[in-house]
Amino acid sequence: MHSINKMVTAAIAAIVMLVLVSGAGNVWSNRKQAAARDGITRGSVLLRNHMTADMMHDSVRGDVLSILRAANIGDLDLAHSREGLSDDAALLRKSVLADANYGAAPEVAAQARRIQPLVDQYIATADQIAQVATTDKARASALLPRFLTAFEKLEGGMSDLSDRIEAHLVAVRDEAARVAMLANILLAVTTFATLALVLAIGFATRRHVVAPLLLLIDALKGMTSGRMDMAIPSGTRRDELGQLAGATGALRDQLVAAERAKDEQTRLICDSFGTALSQLAQGDLVARVDAELTGPFNQIKQDFNAAVSSLQRTLGSVVTAATSINNGAGDIRQASDDLSQRTEQQAASLEETAAAMDEITTTVRETAAGATQANRIVGEAREEARESGEIVRRAVEAMGGIERASTEIGEIIAVIDGISFQTNLLALNAGVEAARAGDAGKGFAVVASEVRALAQRSADAAKDVKTRITASADQVEEGVRLVGETGEALNRIIQRIADIDGLVASIANSADRQATGLQQVNTAVAEMDGMTQQNAAMVEQTTAAARSLASEADGMTRQIASFRIGSMAAPPAPKPAPAEPAPRRAAAPRARVVGNMALAIDEDDWSSF
Template structure:
């Protein structure tokens, strides 16, 4: 077969689509004709409606003439006004009806008939307007022209009736065209549909036969292969590019491949049985060694747990030592600060002592000057003789007081000097104590830093040992799983040996070509 199944099915679909398209075209043409007919009927209906309105206004205008004659007899102004308003309204509606018919998309014959009627309409409207005015103003003249008015009424009535008949005729003609198109389309669609069904059946039968015949041959060949008969062959056509041809070639290739595979399987089953026996023996040895390794790993894991516990305790102790060293460093820092303030205070005391020494010096100067003044006063009193005796006594007392002040000032100065010396010595000692305290603070800080590093290292060591412990546990679990897997592999090897024996028995079923 030169065509594939896809191409055959595509050809069938193309033929079917061609008939469907043809039926669609026939239906479309019928719809277009019917749409034109419906449009013509709709247009004629609208024209008929306008014609009926014009015809009603035709009668209404005659009624307006009669109403004007009656209103003139009653001589009622209100009624006269109403007659004039009705006349204007009816004339406008009459003209609108004729104008709407002309504006519609009507047949040329109807348009010509409307053009013929229009002069009669205008004449009638003019006569009606004159008759109404004469009826309201001059009854005798109106009576004289009433006969001519009725003649124009009857002439227009005849023209309007002919126009109505023509519109109805066109509507009926459009309806007949639509009915004819529908009937013709119905017969055409039925005929093409029957032809399409017949062609589809023929093409379907041919395609089915071209597909089923090679498929039945392929199915029979596949059934023989499924029963173990690999000695058969299949007729092949190199020019057949269809899917069934490809299937037959694939089945033939499969038969050839199965023939080679079965031959190889028969030759390899003994080797598989021997190899599976050796695998089972090796798995048993591996299982024994794996169990021994698992026991060793359990002991290692126990030792690592003890080591982990000791490292945790060391880490905990290092943490406490770090906290104590930090506290000691804080206290030493506070002591250093206190010693610094003591040194500053001793310096202030030393400065105050120096100021006191200066003041004592001033006092000694004052005492010395006082003594000189007293001495001068005594000399002057001695020169004065009897008159200066009392003054000499006072000068002597002042001189005595000056000596005592000088002695007291010297003693105070000696005490202050001793105090300043002691304060300076104390300041030196306090400075030395402050330096020592700074060294202590620095030492404690270094100790705290070292203890913190030890604590950090202990924590890292603890984490590392825990990871090692977890890894050993994982290795232990893996080793135990490996032991179980080895046992399973040993069992699988035994099962493989049994299956190899079964496979050898199974391939004996196939019949190979000699």
């Protein structure tokens, strides 16, 4: 067998065959075990039926004895005993019949059929005793020995049947144990056979497939490390590993050929690029790589040629730009001179503007100070008005207290008036009673009359006081209303003062912000004046830098002229250099006003900034 695929197929077929054999053996053993379990179950049912028959055999005897006892002593449960006899006899016949129909053990069924006549005779004798026991007690007692003889015969037959059932059950258990042992042996044989087959397949696979494959992998690793002289194992085999070894050898030959072609290509690249780079180092920007290259090296060649072409165009542009820079430097120098003169004129104007802004700032600051003072005075007036409003509020509360006290006094007077009325009524009743008493009540009548007079005077006095209190309460209410209106007027005054305070505060804040803004403007103008003077000095420096720039542009043009860039860029002729300007005369010192302070500064001193 010269194919790994066929070997694997044969191994799979052997495993499948062994699995099928093992499955068939398991199915057979399961069927045998199920049959054994079924036999045990049927034997258990047979034993249960026989035990039931044995118990009913004894129960029938007990029922007959109960019937005879009931007949002898006149027991009223004779009918119930006869019903029990009928039920037990029917169950005895049913159990013996089930034993006779048991087909798994012919000897048991034959014995059961042999005792069926004995059962019928036994039950018939019992029924006869039960029938005559109600009419003829002596005859029923005479039938008892024949019944007991039938019982003994049936007892012997039942015992023989029990022995046969027990022997059958022992045979069933032995058969089940034999089947179980046979199933275990079959399971062990199939398990060991499967294990042996798997081990044999694994050993053969390790020896004939895995080990040669590992050697072939080592050869491939050596080839990836650059060792192309390694021997390829398994080259003489005629299976898949032999084909893989042949393909590996072909791959090695291709790699060797590719490495040789790569070396030749590398030499060609080094020669062509070395020549081009040497010419480029000498300033020849017309040089190109003309060798025929393949693969990624062709892209490198194109990139190199494109880079040199771009450099050639860039240097041509640089030549043109250098000439333009040289021409522009002269224009910048002329413009710088004009800018210097205009800057001097602007500096003089800024000096005058700074002085005027300083005076305006001083005036606005004084206005802001006055507004702040007015704001403080208005605030004090507002505080005093608020205190007056608080005093009026307390007066209103005091008047309210007086009004509540007047109301309470009026209530007390009403109580006094009620007491006077009750006293007058009591005095009247006392006078009536004194009149009824005759002479004995005359003195009491006099006292009652005086009490009535006193009650009447108390009522009149209380009414007079109530009238005066009412008039006083009206005046107090009017005073409370007037004081409340006074408080409201003071609140309105306080609100107006608060509005005035807000307006004055807003004016003060605005004046303060204006003073601050003017101070900032003054500072900015002063800084602009200083920066203008500095700009004038920087213009002179710019002019000098423009001259230096023109000189350096000339030098750069001469250096670029050493490169060979072909005819693609023709630099234009530079403009003639402008005439050297006359040196500036030293300006006379002039005064500069900054913040109410005059400083005499020379223009040459400003250039130091």
